[in-house]
Amino acid sequence: MKWFWILLYNLIFYPVLFVFALFGSLFDKKIRKGMIGRISTVGEIKKYFKNRSINKIIYWFHSSSYGEYLQIEPVIRGVKEIEPETIILLSFSSPSGYDQVEAENIDCKIYLPFDFPWTIYRVFQIVNPRKMIFASYDIWPNWIWIGARNKIHTNVIAARIKDHSNKTKPVFRNIYRSIYGSMASIYTVTEKDHIRIRSLVGSGASTIIRVLGDPRYDQVKTHADDYTRERVESLLDREKRLVTGSMHSEDEQIILKPLISYMLENNDLKVLWVPHEPSVSQIKRLIKLFQRSGLSVGVIGSKNNLTISDEQLVIVSVVGILSKLYWQAQVAYVGGGFSTGIHNVMEPAIARLPVIFGPKYHHAHEAEELLESGGGFCVKTGEEFIGYLSRILSSRDRLTEASYSATNVIHRNIGSSTRIVRGLIRD
Structure with a gap:
């Protein structure tokens, strides 16, 4: 056969x-x-x-x-x-x-x-x-x-x-x-x-x-340790900021309008908008879109400067720095969940962020664990997204509880790479 x-x-x-x-x-x-x-x-x-x-x-x-x-x-x-x-x-x-x-x-x-x-x-x-x-x-x-x-x-x-x-x-x-x-x-x-x-x-x-x-837990922890050796800032001491990471057009269609409305009503919330594959035309389109909506807009265009400007919405036009930017926020939305499947939810979790994502997450065991632990939240509509975002940010207790739950998923899964190396040499 x-x-x-x-x-x-x-x-x-x-x-x-x-x-x-x-x-x-x-x-x-x-x-x-x-x-x-x-x-x-x-x-x-x-x-x-x-x-x-x-x-x-x-x-x-x-x-x-x-x-x-x-x-x-x-x-x-x-x-x-x-x-x-x-x-x-x-x-x-x-x-x-x-x-x-x-x-x-x-x-x-x-x-x-x-x-x-x-x-x-x-x-x-x-x-x-x-x-x-x-x-x-x-x-x-x-x-x-x-x-x-x-x-x-x-x-x-x-x-x-x-x-x-x-x-x-x-x-x-x-x-x-x-x-x-x-x-x-x-x-x-x-x-x-x-x-x-x-x-x-x-x-x-x-x-x-x-x-x-899954050895990705070890990889995420190692990279986080390298970056955060001198960054011990408490989650509650960070700016009230949402990172929307690895955004696809399908994510944009679901959450963009509700998010803009929410930001106009809550001026203290700042957002880092990170497209999955940024292009010059896409960045220009997003700048015009957010400015027409009444938001102040900034752009991060260099991998070497992670300082976030004071505008209410900042667009990231380069790749390779998202995992570090999570450490300057309080909550994350990870894209891909309305199209090809969610991207990396481990990076925001190790950065102590509650993680929101769309319904296509079943390929990612870590997303399932985040949901079970209370550190992750699956949304199917823009209204659900705003509902979770509002509940998380409106209560220090809910924010810290979800933050702890998300980070704990990473810590309890560490050690896989050592076991795999032993297996490869032994088997």
């Missing part, structure tokens, strides 16, 4: 996906950049390993984008601490990861080569990793199947299967069983994920499955 899915994937599904990607690259700059990067990857691997010892231990880590890289960053750091001579090969699917990541622990950075069998066999002739580790979701079948045939230990960390996932449904279940059942080891986030994945791979698979948590 496994061979049926391998043939179906290689003869129909992946070729169709490849054609769609080629077509999409004609119109989308990010897709085009990723495709061009993949074309040159085999040559880059060959060039890097040409004059290096083939006897060195190689760990190949893969993440889809920058967000998933943050998940494996503490694991890479831990592997390097224990085995400093190890070569770390890091691959990405998206330019957002490839372009943003520069770290001393990474020896070779590439785009993941195309998922064609002949490409993968060619790559494995050049490089023979001891382990190939995938972050969470971006798992490409041929790398798993061919890796297993070549006796390469393939692993996925922070693995999750959501409620009502396609992976558990008829037909899809059989496809994913052939993939997950071919892995050497799988490290899940929760016990519930462990049970679902164990059921998915079946009793006949030799896959090692362990509950080891």
Whole structure:
């Protein structure tokens, strides 16, 4: 049965996906950049390993984008601490990861080569990793199947299967069983994920499955410690400010008008508006929109100056500083929950902020924990958003209670990266 899915994937599904990607690259700059990067990857691997010892231990880590890289960053750091001579090969699917990541622990950075069998066999002739580790979701079948045939230990960390996932449904279940059942080891986030994945791979698979948590908690805590070593300001001593982080147009449609009305009625509330992918035209549009509404507007346009001006609404036109800006606020709204799924809710939580977000959050275990603990609030309408915002900010007790609950979610989940590093070395 496994061979049926391998043939179906290689003869129909992946070729169709490849054609769609080629077509999409004609119109989308990010897709085009990723495709061009993949074309040159085999040559880059060959060039890097040409004059290096083939006897060195190689760990190949893969993440889809920058967000998933943050998940494996503490694991890479831990592997390097224990085995400093190890070569770390890091691959990405998206330019957002490839372009943003520069770290001393990474020896070779590439785009993941195309998922064609002949490409993968060619790559494995050049490089023979001891382990190939995938972050969470971006798992490409041929790398798993061919890796297993070549006796390469393939692993996925922070693995999750959501409620009502396609992976558990008829037909899809059989496809994913052939993939997950071919892995050497799988490290899940929760016990519930462990049970679902164990059921998915079946009793006949030799896959090692362990509950080891999500290393993003460690990454967020480490970065927060580095930044906040001298920032001990109490939440209640901060300015009464809301950060709307990683905002999509769909978030804007839901909360923008109610928020403007609320700000006009409550002049003491200040807002940092942070678009997900800011552009010059978008920033100009937002400035005009907020000014026409009667609000004073400022702009943060530099990564090197985190001083927030005194205008009631300040727009952030650069990327890469959001996690630090959370420390200058009392509450956060995290975008993406009305479109592709919420972005990082750990960063505001470690900054001691209650976190509000939209209904598409089920891919994020940390969001579920925030809701359960009382540190997170899910909204489906602009009215609900204003209701939660008003209740949180109108009571010092409610604010501090929600703040403590949010931060506690991070602290009680710390330690996963150490467990994963031990697992990778042991299994």
